[in-house]
Amino acid sequence: MKSPVIPAIVARPAVKVVLVEDKPGVRESWVKLINSLPGFSCVQTCASGEDALRVIPSVNPDVVLMDIFLPRMSGIECTARLKLQLPKIQILILTAVEDDELVFMALEAGADGYLLKRTTPEDLKAAMLDVLGGGAPMTSEIARRVVESFRRAAKQPKLDVRLSAREEEVLILLSKGYSNKEIAHQLAIGAETVGSHLKHIYEKMHVRSRAEAVARYMTGKA
Amino acid sequence: MTPPQPKLFFSGLAWRGGSCLTVLLVLFLFFQPGKIHADEPGGTNLVDWVAQATNHLGQWIWETNAFDKQTVRLWRAFEIPAGAKVTNATMHITVDNGYTLFLDGKEIGRGSDWRTVSEYDITQLLGPGRHVLAVEGFNDRLEGGLIFGLQVQSANRAVAEIKSDGSWWVTPQTGRTWAAKIQANGSHPAKVIGPMHSHPWEVWPYGLARVPPLSPVMVHFWQRGWVQLTLLLICTGAVVFCSWLLTQLSAQVKAQKFLQVERARIARDIHDDLGAQLTQLLLLGEVAQREQPEDSPARGQFTQICAGARELAQAMDEVVWAVNSRRDTVRDFTTYVCKYAQIFLSATNLRCRLDVESEMPVTTFDLPVRRNLFLAVKEALNNAAKHSQADELYLRIFRRERRLSVIVEDNGRGFDPTQAGAGRNGLTNMTQRMDEIGGTCEVSSQPGGGCLVIFTVPLATGRRGWFRRATANDENAGRIETSEIRS
Numbered sequence: 148m149k150s151p152v153i154p155a156i157v158a159r160p161a162v163k164v165v166l167v168e169d170k171p172g173v174r175e176s177w178v179k180l181i182n183s184l185p186g187f188s189c190v191q192t193c194a195s196g197e198d199a200l201r202v203i204p205s206v207n208p209d210v211v212l213m214d215i216f217l218p219r220m221s222g223i224e225c226t227a228r229l230k231l232q233l234p235k236i237q238i239l240i241l242t243a244v245e246d247d248e249l250v251f252m253a254l255e256a257g258a259d260g261y262l263l264k265r266t267t268p269e270d271l272k273a274a275m276l277d278v279l280g281g282g283a284p285m286t287s288e289i290a291r292r293v294v295e296s297f298r299r300a301a302k303q304p305k306l307d308v309r310l311s312a313r314e315e316e317v318l319i320l321l322s323k324g325y326s327n328k329e330i331a332h333q334l335a336i337g338a339e340t341v342g343s344h345l346k347h348i349y350e351k352m353h354v355r356s357r358a359e360a361v362a363r364y365m366t367g368k369a
Numbered sequence: 370m371t372p373p374q375p376k377l378f379f380s381g382l383a384w385r386g387g388s389c390l391t392v393l394l395v396l397f398l399f400f401q402p403g404k405i406h407a408d409e410p411g412g413t414n415l416v417d418w419v420a421q422a423t424n425h426l427g428q429w430i431w432e433t434n435a436f437d438k439q440t441v442r443l444w445r446a447f448e449i450p451a452g453a454k455v456t457n458a459t460m461h462i463t464v465d466n467g468y469t470l471f472l473d474g475k476e477i478g479r480g481s482d483w484r485t486v487s488e489y490d491i492t493q494l495l496g497p498g499r500h501v502l503a504v505e506g507f508n509d510r511l512e513g514g515l516i517f518g519l520q521v522q523s524a525n526r527a528v529a530e531i532k533s534d535g536s537w538w539v540t541p542q543t544g545r546t547w548a549a550k551i552q553a554n555g556s557h558p559a560k561v562i563g564p565m566h567s568h569p570w571e572v573w574p575y576g577l578a579r580v581p582p583l584s585p586v587m588v589h590f591w592q593r594g595w596v597q598l599t600l601l602l603i604c605t606g607a608v609v610f611c612s613w614l615l616t617q618l619s620a621q622v623k624a625q626k627f628l629q630v631e632r633a634r635i636a637r638d639i640h641d642d643l644g645a646q647l648t649q650l651l652l653l654g655e656v657a658q659r660e661q662p663e664d665s666p667a668r669g670q671f672t673q674i675c676a677g678a679r680e681l682a683q684a685m686d687e688v689v690w691a692v693n694s695r696r697d698t699v700r701d702f703t704t705y706v707c708k709y710a711q712i713f714l715s716a717t718n719l720r721c722r723l724d725v726e727s728e729m730p731v732t733t734f735d736l737p738v739r740r741n742l743f744l745a746v747k748e749a750l751n752n753a754a755k756h757s758q759a760d761e762l763y764l765r766i767f768r769r770e771r772r773l774s775v776i777v778e779d780n781g782r783g784f785d786p787t788q789a790g791a792g793r794n795g796l797t798n799m800t801q802r803m804d805e806i807g808g809t810c811e812v813s814s815q816p817g818g819g820c821l822v823i824f825t826v827p828l829a830t831g832r833r834g835w836f837r838r839a840t841a842n843d844e845n846a847g848r849i850e851t852s853e854i855r856s
Contacts (some may be wrong), residue, residue, distance in 0.1 A: 153711065173649050179659075200377055228400075243645065244640055244689065262649075265682045265683075267675075267679075322725070324722045
């Protein structure tokens, strides 16, 4: 992953990061790690999803790192609620195990990407810069699921959010294991355009899931 | 002669309409089955019959002494010569006051109206050989008597007659089955009282009742006692065996379920405890590494620790995947293999292309099958990475007629399968693994033409499918899991 906007970031004030993680030891380590990255500062930590919902709107961070397993309210639910309040906020899900089911649910709920907890600090930095720069990381497995979910949703007239032909093309190539660069080459478009297509796909997922989220999370029975 | 009192019979039932009662009474009187009486329309041939009866019937015979409420058992044996074909055998009998008639130990008729003679057609019961006629007579009061006549006509028009006379015997045997065990020992001759119409039966019998022709009761083999007993035993055995099987089955189902739950628990434990600890260690290592000055030797060691921990976490993921019973589905397998291939090949020059059937089902895919198939695919990927010199590799996964096919195809230099000697352990390994799970492994390649490996395994069809559908609904599976882990 490349980080094309580094000069701009350096010029700007540090990226404000909020960490949501329930285990105190892990939380401390993460904070140290984030703060050790140049241009990033962990301005707040939350020990639970409820905490995060209360604190984050007032802090208004650039990126939220969200643990997926939290006591009581899960990271996925918290993501959905946060995205309802602050649609512009960038949320990265942290997961210990790569579980596509969970990752896909998180992405549907409004997360902008996900990271394995065992990721290297360099990758963490790259991922945060990527979402801030308007990119959207997506693996081939997730891409396949996204295509499936949109096709399934197309059968339900209520949620009428469709992928454009080009977006579906991108997803299908992605699901076949092509990299963003290869896709750009194949479709004769720029690599950034591929990224923005992915971003749009996420947004469409969020739009669709928002209606569901209102029903699922706001009635308070989730 | 008095018919049963229908009024008495019906009085118990609260009949309201008198007319209804009358109709039933009339019906009852008119339809006395099979009886012809001298004073009824059917009995006009009374005179003829009485004239013949004297010829047909023998004499009144009885036990030496007659007394009230007396039961007398009389019998007589006769022989139908071998080869004789009986064309007609008619028997007439009555006993004052009633009788039960046996032929060869089997009851063939009863009579209680002694003033009427019963006519039996026993043509079909008389085959060649010895036969025993036995009569259990009952005398209510005063004199008792049996009068009997049997005419046997054979195919050569010879007529044999057996009548009640002094040749009959009285046996002292008692018991329900006496007629079947008659013995000459202990029997004494019956006493002849007198011919028909002698005192005290001057005017009787005056009627005739025909019994429909008797035919031998066919005893099919399945009606025999031992057959029925055997059948009963077999049925009981089958029931016992089935219930035993059911018990075994339910025990097995329970064990299987327990195993699944345990596997899920172990997976969760590894994931929750080991995984969390490992992540924490890894983070600590990263932080510690960053706190060291750039050029210190400790920094390099921390880097190594972190790399080791990452590899450990990766290995742990694989174990968790294999152990977790929630991953026993075709869909999970597909996901996992694709991810593995991509990660594995990203470190090589091979570009990994995926061609995977969309909407893979949540069909059961048991641990041994998915594990062996995964290891075989891993071997194939390894071979391709090591030997093929290809730059592109296709991993295709799809279902075809209840079988799952995984195809690994590269565009490398290929090899000559006939030349592939014992050195290529990988190929034997793959074949062995597939044999273990009832699958097949086909390798086709030619020098310069790439290599194609096709793994095919049977998919479980419906077994436990319905059972799992409730729990592994593909929409909700993940959600259930989250809530479980959370709680």
